[in-house]
Amino acid sequence: MSKTTDATRTAEVERILRAFKKNPYEVLDIHAFATESEVKKTYRKKSLLIHPDKFQHEQGPEAFDLLKKAEGMLSDTAEREKIDSILTYARTLVLKEALGSGYSTKVPDDDLRVTSMSPPFQIQLRTKAKQLILEESMDEKKRANMVAVNEANERAAVEAEKARRKRKAEEQKVWEERRDDRVRDWRSYKQKEKENKYKKARKNMHTLG
CATH class of the missing domain: 1.20.5 (Single alpha-helices involved in coiled-coils or other helix-helix interfaces)
Structure with a gap:
């Protein structure tokens, strides 16, 4: 096994650990809205690259588990629809900000105006998606906290009535x-x-x- 191969495997482990865990496309390092076959092909390639049985790295098992979880999220229809809906909205926002009056949802990713973006379109898309996902997570936590508070109040009211x-x-x-x-x-x-x-x-x- 060459040092170059070791370096490549190490770089991949570190990349996965740095990736935003709630975006499976980012963990797999594949373009948004990739097809099912593209997802599976990428997962096989990367899982073989960093598999703990093939490459010993202190954080290798953790990176491998994250990779497997990301593939699982994209294989789950409901999970994928949820992620894709967020990415669709993120794409809309990125295109609006970049293209202004020339914006249209029909603008393809290979359009020159998109491919010439700086930072690259996929990077901007991931950044915007991360922002939206984090905002949604915060909203979910707020809703969960409100539910928990309401449930606690209801339990307290029930206990008070019992008393x-x-x-x-x-x-x-x-x-x-x-x-x-x-x-x-x-x-x-x-x-x-x-x-x-x-x-x-x-x-x-x-x-x-």
Whole structure:
């Protein structure tokens, strides 16, 4: 194995590790919207290049896993549609910024105005896609946080209601348990009231007599 080959393999491992992990096209280092056959061909070529069984590198297994994950994302119809929709929007923004009034979604990638872009069109596309993906990730986190907060509030409300009902049940139980005591206290009070009235009446009669 030549030093050049080792250097090439090392460079590929390092490139994959530097790539934006949420963009599988970038991880595979293939143009956006590549065909399924192009994706598989590129994956086979690069996986053979850095496969841990063929090339020993401290971070080789990590790079290989990232490569495999990227190919898996593009093989998954739903995942690919999601990525491609973001890249389509990114392409629109890049072309609008670069072409101005001459912009059209029908402008092909091999148009001279596109191929002559600086930085290169694919680089600008990846940069814009990264920005959009990160923004979407932040929005997803915000939505997830809002959902988590709402769920926490709902759980707190449920627990508070449970505690209220439990407290009310306990109070009702104590009320029921003390019913006889209250009856006795009431009867005792009425008896004393009756006795006091009797004593007062006798005292008044004695005074008048």
